Amino acid sequence: MTEYGRGEGSEPWHPEDPLYGDDGWGGQQAQAGQQSPYGGQPQHHPEQPQQPQYDNGGWGDGQQAAYGQAQQHYQQQYGEQQQYGQQQYNQQYGEQQQYNQQYGGQQQYNQQQYAPQPQQQYDNSGWATGTHEPGQYSDPSDPYGQQQGMSYGGQQQPDFYGTPDAYPPPEPPARRRAEPEPQQPDWDPGPDQGEHAFFSGADDDEDDSDEPKGGRGDRKGRGGKPKKRRSGCACLVVLLVFGGGVGGVGYFGYQFYQDRFGSAPDYAGDGTSELVTVVIPKGAFGSTIGQKLKEAGVVKSVDAFVAAQDQNPKGKTIQAGAYLLKTQMSAESAIEMMLDPKSQNNVLVKPGERNISVYKTIDTKLELSSGTTRKIAEKEFESLGLPDWANDNKDIKDPLEGFLYPGTYPAAKGMKAETVLKEMVTQAAKKYDEFDVEAKAKALKLDNPLQVVTVASLVQAEGKTEDDFRKMAEVIYNRLKSTNTETNRKLQFDSTFNYLKNESNINISESEINSNQDPYNTYTQEGLPPGPIGNPGDEAMKATENPTDEGWLYFVATDGVNKTEYAKTFAEFERLRDKFNESSGS
Template sequence: MSDNIHDFFDENTHWVEQGTGVLGGGEPPQPPKSRREMRKRRKQRKQKRYGVLIAVVVVIALIACGGYFGVRKLHEIRDSQSQSNAIVEDYPGPGYGEVSFTVEDGQGAVEIAKNLLKADVIKSTDAFTSIVGANDAKLYPGTFTLKKHMAASDVLTILTDSSKAAGFLEVRPGERVSAVITDAVALSGISEDEFNAVINNKGDGILPAEANGSFEGWLEPGTYNVKGMSSASDIFKDMVDKRIAKLDELGVPSGSDRERVMIIASIAEAEVNKADYYGKVTRVIENRLAQGMSLGMDSTVAYGNNVQPADVTTAMLQDESNPYNTYKITGLPPTPISNPGDDAIQAAMNPESGDWLYFCTVNLDTGETKFATTAEEHDKNVAELRQWQAENQ
């Protein structure tokens, strides 16, 4: 009972200053009517205290969390700034000494940067990869002569210049096998006789059956590390295997149909120098074949005489003994006449729609080519070419 009495007085005592009435000017509180009401008031007071305590704890927790995440964010900003500073860690150049550095075919900027760092050519990988990305640069495979402690920008200038690469052979769309062999001999150190021996053996064990023993058209354009290969057979096999893989990827039909596509594509590659015209040229070829007309292509005559189309003579055009003389012999030539690229191959599979039977390049500088459906219209285009030649040659 004594506890209840103390609670009663604690809850209902109000201090007043001397000379004043009850603080607040209100009526004095009413005493509780029962013990139940006293317990109720005591419970409410405790709940109020707990509520205040919980609120204080929550506030403290929020302050602690805010401090934690704030510090974490500051660390992130600091790390980001550190990374930014790493990008500019670069040698001023020009460097010293000499470093023989090889970029393998298929290597990316990150892998190349790591190798440059190991060779002590650049100061940081970020210095190189950032400038490669900023310039959307193409890095060529090959062996390059660099220096130690070079500026990343100077390294990029060299690695994006294919003329400074040694040991790697570049096979270009439209090149003939003879040109590829000449370059391969110079770069690999393998004798020309060894390459010719593989050619004379009809590519046994290397070429597919539909190639009919001819490498022409079956060397995939691209870059090859011929200096790292031990034989002419290895070089040829690498090129042919990649060509077959590419033809499969492009969906070129197999067997004799594949060889037909390659022949038509090689003519289109040799006749025009703009990809926009491939589809029209292959349509001209198909239209002429359908009508039993001779193809009449200077490029095939030139191939049969091992000269360039510009060097074809009247005597060559009249020579019926040349199996590639499509002026005198109807149908397709016996083999492709070059190594066509992807665009020409796709055009051979999907020629543009049209009834053209003729085409003529009227400007040898720009490659502008005009197509015609009649001989009269074609003669006008040929006259335009002759006029251009008279004014520019």
């Protein structure tokens, strides 16, 4: 099994061979007259006649005697007796493995291995060329392993060389190569030789496994378990998947066409008898309004509403607020109903409107008993979001006066009064921040931001136009000056007296005014009233912060309604007053 060979090879193991020397057993190959790695003796083999071949049953005739001679010669050649399968052969490779366990059999070295032979011829792999059979051996790191029960001269064991069960001798370490992959049998063309793997019925598990299918001696018969064949279900699944994909593409293609070119889903008619309230926020676009209506069940789709809004000339004028609408209306009918003031469940706060009037409107919209909203305002004003600079005067009649900012607010049945009030107060706080009333109070030499709102409420109550607002603001600031000797820092506004009386009367007797000492009576009290007398709007706020600078100190509504004229001296004021008396017939 080793380099002693079983027969005469075709080529010598020549010293010029690149693997001759350190690549052989023990790092060098013995040559004639050189030290042998196995016992310090030159390696030579006496000539011996060729031994007969073995059969599958064991040894031939006279092989016991030849075996004894070979054993004696082996001991003389290497200087010590080697018992394969009993002693370790780790002098060259560091460890032994059981050769018998790896290949599952025991082998005896025949007479030919140790008998004198003619000079052996070696092939390029370092093995004597002869009649040894190709095969596989144990772990390449241990070519010999332990040969259990194979001591020379022991019991005869069957020799399997020359039989299909024979194992080849191990190769020298430098000649060992990775075992090649098994070739595809000629009788199995495989999936790539004329037939696709899917239709060939090849078992996926067989091809995908990385585990070897067996040793060299493991030969699979042709009559084994037949390969699995794919049934028609696999093809059916493929067809179903393919058909589903085509159907999905068709569906989404139809949806794409409908979105781009088809009409949007819409109800028909004026809707059902069921009524719902829909609240539209401020600044909402058509798509936002359509979404609110769809969620409430009024319209069928947002696109239908947007399309109807674009077709209606007044569709873009829909305001924020609460609307009482029917369910399942066509988009066109919904827009027409929202444009009808009767459908709007809102509270509209007009610029300059007093709180007492706003409270009554809220009670009506929410179907509350009279006075309910006013009581809530008086008790819960601190929780409604007032700025920290509001209500800083103990004489203020209504802490929310001036903070129910003008605008439209949802107020439908079922809502709470405090919810409506809080939205108004929140809007006022936001607007006053935008006007930066805290900084303007200092610039205008006022005591606090609340006085800025108070001035704006007076401007809103007395003026009629934007130009009036700016002149009215200058009149107020000039009269508040300590240098004012014309009115001695008294505003003398009818609007403040009407506020405390909850009236709107321009014909007030001087005796009635002069006898009233209420803090809101600016005929008898210097300076500004304790707080606002109404809810100023944007124009009044702008004029308050940007008054004229022309020296106006007086004004008179000469026609009693809309026309207001201004004067800088008391003499001019008297002429304007006479003009008013003439127009009013007094």
